[in-house]
Amino acid sequence: MVLIPFFLWRLFFLALSANFALAAFDIVDGQFDGIGLPPEMLTMEAVANGLEAFGWLVVFALSWTSRRSASARMAVFLGGFLFFDVITTFVLPMPLPPYFLVWGTVLVVVQLLGARYLFKEDADVTNV
């Protein structure tokens, strides 16, 4: 039973990475061109989403190693990364499901719970 959260959280980190990578490609593809952000910013939004995808991939990778504390801290960092995106863009007409502020914030909270899980796993391992 212990293995279920173990794998679910890791699957979640991987899914986040894929999701942000897709978002980066969508932005490059021009799907966000009409939302009102200046082009200089849209380019960097793609870069930021790419960094976010890479970050979650690192969290996923480190979660299998003894550096879980580092991956937990990185997950919190990435939670803040997404949170700034959510609270500063949710009013724009973006091609995203509605209520971005609500589900975006919930997603940040779940990310923080994932970080908490990783940290506890680390404590369990190091306290043996």
Next chain:
Amino acid sequence: MSQMYRKRDRALIFFFTLVGLVFWLNVPGLYAGLFDDTGLPPEVIPLHSLANGLEGTGWLLVAVMTGLRRYRAAAWVGYFVVGMWAWDMTTTTYLPNMPVPPYQWAWGPLTVLILLVGIGRLWRRPDIVV
């Protein structure tokens, strides 16, 4: 030992308070129109103001928790707010007419690194319960 930590604490408290104040300075700045010529859509200006206020409050919280010797808790808050700043810094790097020093592509990531070093110090400090 604890005396030695106290001295270093004061430096960190000063540093994080200063950072919190710098972020808070952007709140009136955004309302005063300092960022109006950057191309940011007008409807997101108040949202950036809110985000900067949250960040400033977060950094002040880090300073207070450092003073209370809750180093780990302070570090968790710090990692979250430095993530917020990293997003802001990255996405606004090449916006024109930003009322900030030039070469944001250089000093932006540098500030993230410096803040991470500061938080790392908190993270490695043992909690001393008084």
